[in-house]
Amino acid sequence: xxxxxxxxxxxxxxxxxxxxxxxxxxxxxxxxxxxxxxxxxxxxxxxxxxxxxxxxxxxxxxxxxxxxxxxxxxxxxxxxxxxxxxxxxxxxxxxxxxxxxxxxxxxxxxxxxxxxxxxxx
Amino acid sequence: xxxxxxxxxxxxxxxxxxxxxxxxxxxxxxxxxxxxxxxxxxxxxxxxxxxxxxxxxxxxxxxxxxxxxxxxxxxxxxxxxxxxxxxxxxxxxxxxxxxxxxxxxxxxxxxxx
Numbered sequence: 001x002x003x004x005x006x007x008x009x010x011x012x013x014x015x016x017x018x019x020x021x022x023x024x025x026x027x028x029x030x031x032x033x034x035x036x037x038x039x040x041x042x043x044x045x046x047x048x049x050x051x052x053x054x055x056x057x058x059x060x061x062x063x064x065x066x067x068x069x070x071x072x073x074x075x076x077x078x079x080x081x082x083x084x085x086x087x088x089x090x091x092x093x094x095x096x097x098x099x100x101x102x103x104x105x106x107x108x109x110x111x112x113x114x115x116x117x118x119x120x121x
Numbered sequence: 122x123x124x125x126x127x128x129x130x131x132x133x134x135x136x137x138x139x140x141x142x143x144x145x146x147x148x149x150x151x152x153x154x155x156x157x158x159x160x161x162x163x164x165x166x167x168x169x170x171x172x173x174x175x176x177x178x179x180x181x182x183x184x185x186x187x188x189x190x191x192x193x194x195x196x197x198x199x200x201x202x203x204x205x206x207x208x209x210x211x212x213x214x215x216x217x218x219x220x221x222x223x224x225x226x227x228x229x230x231x232x233x234x
Binding site for chain 2: 004033042043045048056091093109110111112113114115
């Protein structure tokens with residue numbers, strides 16, 4: 001049963017510390033997304049990659065957040081330095097973008113991982 | 122700005138009744154819509170999707186209705202069960218294809234036994 005995995009599942013850290021979250025997308029998927037979920041803002045897209053290339057990271061605070069895909073089986077999201085307002089659940093999702101015949105648009109079903117619950121004290 | 126939104130933040134239904142969760146979208150160019158279910162402590166899980174060339178699609182106990190005229194999407198759950206208790210999100214996909222899904226805030230469904 002293929003699924004997206006994320007580590008760690010929980011992370012408690014102090015303000016100013018570096019945090020690294022990891023994601024293993026489903027094998028064969030060519031698109032990876034990072035989301036942040038809070039009670040106030042809901043699900044927010046931070047960044048996403050297609051074929052390991054970043055397509056959009058406009059949702060991330062650039063001064064402290066960075067997202068990379070060192071290879072097709074690993075995506076990372078780093079926060080340095082972390083702040084209390086970064087406390088949230090961070091989800092990774094992967095998908096397979098398919099082009100459809102006849103000029104139709106392609107579709108982007110996403111499969112979510114279990115999330116990393118981050119608490120910054 | 123364009124957004125995907127939900128009419129009701131919470132919904133309580135009796136076990137066995139049908140549930141209807143509503144969603145409004147504003148981008149007339151959206152051509153693909155998905156409903157996700159998120160249980161406590163878990164990531165969102167795909168339920169059902171629909172393309173804009175359809176107005177209804179049925180799954181197992183779930184039906185999605187799309188009204189493009191008023192830009193409205195609904196999820197119907199038949200014979201609601203306690204296991205259906207969760208937050209439900211609608212999301213849409215922009216026509217350009219290179220933009221990702223945009224999620225609404227979510228509706229919490231509580232099933233009363």
